[in-house]
Amino acid sequence: MSLLEFARGPALQWSITIFIVGVLWRLLGVFLLRTKKDLSEPRNPAAWKGLRLIALRSWPRREFLEGTAFGEVMGYAFHVGFLVSLFFFTPHVLFFADVARGLFGTDLRGLIGVGWPTLPNGIITLLSAVAIAALVAVLIHRFVNPVKRLISNFDDYFSWFVTIAPLATGMAAFSHLAGWPYERLLAFHLLSVELLLVWFPFGKLMHAFTIFAARGATGMIFERRGASL
Amino acid sequence: MSSPALGEFLRSRGVTRRDFLRFCASTTAAMGLPASLVPRVAAALEQARRPSVIWLPFQECTGCTESITRAHGATIESLIFEAISLDYQHTLQAAAGDAAERVREQAMKDNWGKYLLIVDGSIPTGNPGYSTIAGHDNRSILEEAAKGAAAIVALGSCAAFGGIPGAAPNPTGAVAVSAIVKDKPIVNVSGCPPIPVVITGVLTQYLTFGKVPELDALGRPKAFYGQTIHDRCYRRPFYERGQFADSFDDDGARQGWCLYKLGCKGPTTYNACATVKWNNGTSFPIEAGHGCIGCAEPGFWDKGGFYQPLSTGRWGNARTVGTAIGVGAALGVASAAIARKRQRAAEGG
Numbered sequence: 001m002s003l004l005e006f007a008r009g010p011a012l013q014w015s016i017t018i019f020i021v022g023v024l025w026r027l028l029g030v031f032l033l034r035t036k037k038d039l040s041e042p043r044n045p046a047a048w049k050g051l052r053l054i055a056l057r058s059w060p061r062r063e064f065l066e067g068t069a070f071g072e073v074m075g076y077a078f079h080v081g082f083l084v085s086l087f088f089f090t091p092h093v094l095f096f097a098d099v100a101r102g103l104f105g106t107d108l109r110g111l112i113g114v115g116w117p118t119l120p121n122g123i124i125t126l127l128s129a130v131a132i133a134a135l136v137a138v139l140i141h142r143f144v145n146p147v148k149r150l151i152s153n154f155d156d157y158f159s160w161f162v163t164i165a166p167l168a169t170g171m172a173a174f175s176h177l178a179g180w181p182y183e184r185l186l187a188f189h190l191l192s193v194e195l196l197l198v199w200f201p202f203g204k205l206m207h208a209f210t211i212f213a214a215r216g217a218t219g220m221i222f223e224r225r226g227a228s229l
Numbered sequence: 230m231s232s233p234a235l236g237e238f239l240r241s242r243g244v245t246r247r248d249f250l251r252f253c254a255s256t257t258a259a260m261g262l263p264a265s266l267v268p269r270v271a272a273a274l275e276q277a278r279r280p281s282v283i284w285l286p287f288q289e290c291t292g293c294t295e296s297i298t299r300a301h302g303a304t305i306e307s308l309i310f311e312a313i314s315l316d317y318q319h320t321l322q323a324a325a326g327d328a329a330e331r332v333r334e335q336a337m338k339d340n341w342g343k344y345l346l347i348v349d350g351s352i353p354t355g356n357p358g359y360s361t362i363a364g365h366d367n368r369s370i371l372e373e374a375a376k377g378a379a380a381i382v383a384l385g386s387c388a389a390f391g392g393i394p395g396a397a398p399n400p401t402g403a404v405a406v407s408a409i410v411k412d413k414p415i416v417n418v419s420g421c422p423p424i425p426v427v428i429t430g431v432l433t434q435y436l437t438f439g440k441v442p443e444l445d446a447l448g449r450p451k452a453f454y455g456q457t458i459h460d461r462c463y464r465r466p467f468y469e470r471g472q473f474a475d476s477f478d479d480d481g482a483r484q485g486w487c488l489y490k491l492g493c494k495g496p497t498t499y500n501a502c503a504t505v506k507w508n509n510g511t512s513f514p515i516e517a518g519h520g521c522i523g524c525a526e527p528g529f530w531d532k533g534g535f536y537q538p539l540s541t542g543r544w545g546n547a548r549t550v551g552t553a554i555g556v557g558a559a560l561g562v563a564s565a566a567i568a569r570k571r572q573r574a575a576e577g578g
Contacts, residue, residue: 002527012543016553017549017550020550020554022557024557028557028558028565029560029564031565033569034572091539092540094489098538098540098541098544099544102544118473122469176460182497
């Protein structure tokens with residue numbers, strides 16, 4: 001079995017399995033926890049209005065802008081670049097369509113009613129480069145900023161590594177970096193994605209599944225207590 | 230050997246000097262050699278004696294033989310091919326049975342240590358009776374012939390990698406030449422079938438320099454297998470622009486857009502189809518509207534459907550995903566139950 005066959009076969013299947021098991025384990029483990037009953041009189045009974053905190057916290061507040069602008073800009077640059085590369089690059093879309101067919105017996109068009117567009121490779125390359133640059137910038141910032149350096153641990157650095165690795169190896173495979181055989185670079189790309197999937201549920205990357213729920217819950221608590229959002 | 234030099238032979242077949250030099254120039258370029266070597270190639274070929282070639286077909290479909298001997302008609306490449314002293318090829322030769330085997334044995338004896346051995350077809354390692362010639366099994370014939378060979382050309386994907394006979398479940402235990410012969414230089418000219426110009430190019434290089442060409446990690450001549458089909462595909466710009474045919478009869482297909490979505494294996498297939506082309510340079514599969522099936526790569530028959538895009542088909546199935554969901558949910562519920570118990574205990578009740 002070649003490295004590419006291993007990466008495309010057993011490694012991919014096991015990493016997907018670990019990803020699903022890990023994500024569900026952690027999500028249900030948190031969501032099914034007992035919440036302490038709040039016995040105080042609610043200042044605002046329509047606590048659900050606090051859900052707007054999900055949107056509010058996704059945009060910098062003017063009064064903190066000076067301190068948060070770098071993180072916000074880099075965060076958006078990375079996330080947009082990463083997500084567009086992930087969901088709009090043709091081979092990726094074909095993969096997701098294949099998964100949808102395998103699970104639901106129909107492709108994405110049959111599932112959600114509309115086709116899933118793909119973007120030209122030039123745009124994907126540009127956005128991937130932006131995402132990589134943003135990740136490098138935040139790592140440098142983490143090293144340079146004494147507070148961030150102090151509070152950083154293995155999880156931060158390893159999560160950074162498993163996030164940048166698929167982007168870097170993907171671009172390397174696309175550009176046939178250093179004249180290496182494409183299938184070897186593709187195998188590295190797949191293995192890096194699989195490392196990301198395996199690590200994802202057990203590190204800080206899990207925030208992708210919890211961040212909006214956490215913001216919503218916090219917003220509802222604040223709203224109930226009459227705090228300004 | 231008393232056979233005429235190649236130049237003399239070609240002249241006797243009506244090949245002009247101009248045609249001969251044109252062939253030398255194109256073959257030199259195809260081999261990835263600098264143009265300055267064209268005179269050397271021409272001089273070497275002019276003086277080259279016809280080398281003895283013994284061609285052993287084993288578990289094969291004769292497609293490789295068809296490709297080499299018939300695809301180009303009476304071109305100079307085929308004349309070069311005729312110019313070798315093909316002392317044994319049981320598909321092509323008139324003699325049969327014991328007479329044919331005696332010819333092979335005599336040719337081997339006369340040219341021991343100097344002949345070129347061409348093998349097409351895989352070698353069964355299971356029951357020796359799966360494939361025999363004149364009562365001898367393929368493996369023992371190969372081992373005997375390889376001992377006296379100067380070099381071996383494994384022609385076609387069956388001889389190079391096991392090919393279709395070696396596809397799962399591989400009932401005959403088919404293997405490549407390189408799995409049996411370890412002490413001779415082996416040139417893998419893979420493809421199902423291989424491109425005629427590639428075999429003549431390899432022969433030309435062998436005649437010119439007296440040694441096998443530079444090979445890649447899979448033992449294939451780098452000059453012909455150095456780049457992927459995708460690298461040199463004329464439809465590559467459509468891939469870059471994200472323009473793909475979604476079916477073989479849609480507008481994209483009619484406009485010649487990229488066939489990646491229809492399962493083209495060009496990105497992972499190393500061969501010269503896109504540059505050398507087939508049928509005297511007429512076209513190649515992608516130009517004819519069909520994706521590359523990756524026939525020059527090891528195990529191409531077992532790498533998923535020909536019409537499945539490269540990025541699909543290996544992630545598992547609904548059952549494994551369902552099992553993962555069940556296990557994950559059970560673990561989550563169990564861990565939450567334990568945590569709730571601890572919460573209650575901490576709260577004193």
